[in-house]
Amino acid sequence: MTDHQEEQEMEAEALAAIFDDQFSIVQGDSSKPLVWNVTLWPEATTTDGENHVGIELQVTLPETYPEDALPSCDIHILKGLTQDHATQLLDLCQEEAQANEGVPSIFAICERLREWLVDHNQKGHDDVSMHAQMLRRNAEQEKKQQEQSKQQQFESQKAHADMTQTERDDLELRRKRAEGTPVTNETFEAWKIQFEQEMAALKEQQDKDDEAAAGNKKKSTPKVNEKKGRLSGFQQFSGAAINLEALEAAAENAQTDPEEEEEEEEGALQEELFDVDDEDLDDLDFDDDDDDDDEEDVDI
Known part of the structure; x- marks a missing residue:
């Protein structure tokens, strides 16, 4: 007996102990590949009326199983399923066999199929x-x-x-x-107290800032007064313009022609000669006789 055959016999004994009469050996001749059948229901301990689906798994074991080969599986529908379901179950068998490659895998395959049957244990699948x-x-x-x-x-x-x-x-x-936080009387009161404390602290800080600003303003007042006594740039420019005009006028007077000055002096003398007051004119006495003589001469 080879190591492969010994492992296959041990696995058959374990499956018979687990599944009891639901496990059967279809082909047990060592000269041929072994064939096992396992009947699977969603609930093994319940009556047949509570199991709406059921299958029979048939596995054929190659000579070198489990170390060097995977089992070949086939599904026979016993109750409540269609051939499409059988195809899905065969895919599950293949996945589980590959996941357990190198070790006995028939029990793992049966458990995977039974889980599927439990999930689909409803009427009408067929x-x-x-x-x-x-x-x-x-x-x-x-x-x-x-x-x-x-x-x-x-x-x-x-x-x-x-x-x-x-x-x-x-x-x-x-x-x-x-x-978020649900609003209750307790949470609102706690928030209110915290809010009032924060506002009071802000107001206190603002008052301190205002006092500091007022003190700085008082200290800077003398400087402002000193600036008030100074001339602005515009005022200085205006004053310079006025002084410039005065200097120009003086320069024009200094450049007056000497002949114009002599004419002005002669004119002033002539005005003095003819400047006679009314009182001086009253002192002059003209005789009336002379006037009469003049009139007679005119008549002649």
Whole structure:
């Protein structure tokens, strides 16, 4: 007996102990490949009326199984399923066999198939009508969504467990910010007290700033008064312009022609000669006789 045959016999004994009469050896001749059958129901201990689906798994073991070869599987429908379901179950068998390559894998394959039967233990899977197929597709889609949600939740919990304490605290803080704080009488009073304290502190600081600003303003007042006594740039420029005009006028007077000065002096003398007051004219006495003589001469 080879090592492969010994391992196959030990696996057959284990399966018979687990599945009892649901396990059977179809071909046990060592000169030929071994063939085993395992009957699978969703619930092995319940009555047949509670199992709406059922299958029979038939495995053919190559001579070098399990170290160097994989088992060959076939599915026979016993209840409530269609050939499409049988194809799906064969795919599961292949996946599980490859996952356990090199070790006995028949029990693992049976458990994977039984889990599928438990999930699909409903009436009507063998109904091939369009309506029934649509209902089955919807149910399968909903189930996939639930599985994805569970997987995401599991990954989230795993990621949370792998985070450091600081990262968890930060995540919790973000969650609380997103949810907000419910407003109650107690929370409102606590917020009000804190708010009033903050406002009082701000007012006190503002008063201090105002006092400091007022003190700085008083200190800077003498400088402002000193600046008031100074001329602005415009005033200095205006004064310089006035002085410039006076200097120009003086320069013009200094450049007056000497002949013009002599004429002005002669004119002044002539004005003095003819400047006779009215009183001087009154002192002059003209005789009336002379006037009469003049009139007679005119008559002649």
